Amino acid sequence: MARAFRPPALDDAPLAPGLYVVATPIGNLRDITLRALDVLHAADLVLAEDTRVAGKLLSAYGLSAKLERYDEHGAERTRPRAMAALAEGKRVALVSDAGTPLVSDPGYRLVKAAAEAGFPVYPIPGASALLAGLSVAGLPTDRFLFAGFPPPKSAARRTFLEELAGQRATLVFFEGGSRLAASLADMAAVLGDREAVVCRELTKLYETVVRGRLSELAADPRFEAPKGEIVVLVGPGREAEASAADADTALADALTRLKPADAASEVARALGLSRRDLYRRAMEMRAGK
Structure with a gap:
């Protein structure tokens, strides 16, 4: 008989004023840290990419908080209010829809503004699709470069990839399902037929990790238009032998x-x-x- 999940007791110790950059789960809701729950419990204001997504996470743990949207469209309007809250000595938490804030989201401007104004900024580490993908890929991890989302159009994407071709590091990308096959084909054409890994829906029910050459992955029918969040990792190229x-x-x-x-x-x-x-x-x- 399965046991009912009981959220851990929250720490009621006073939380110092400042900005808290809080990592949230990338899929499995149990991948949140105890410290993150403590911060979200005590925060005076929680800034979220999507308040509906953040609201579901808080509800799952019996938490309630004042939520305000902070995404690329509303950041300029929300940032002054967040800074005012910090000036009043309040505790402000910043979360993304999934994973660690500032990885492919606009949060760095708030962190920069808070730090420049002299307010404390605290990292609350946790889940990250970037690091989760690296941990299972089986590619070199001593040096890697996170390149974010490639451009959606092939011509711009190839130019973007050409700038990365000389990097002697594992390359990590986020990509949308509708563009995945075309993006993998462009990577094979520009970067060479390197070892690569496609990670889909990490930590979720249909988690998939597929390894192969870029040309093989581009031709894989599973990647024609898959649903879900996708991380693509490409192994480093070989040094060209000097003549x-x-x-x-x-x-x-x-x-x-x-x-x-x-x-x-x-x-x-x-x-x-x-x-x-x-x-x-x-x-x-x-x-x-």
């Missing part, structure tokens, strides 16, 4: 400043080539060969 001409040019420059051994070491680090081979070539260049 012999590139090596000679770099060595010639280094030899004007350094001994052959040091010149070979410098160029090896810069171009990722064999120091032994470069030293041999540096000696030949010194001998006029």
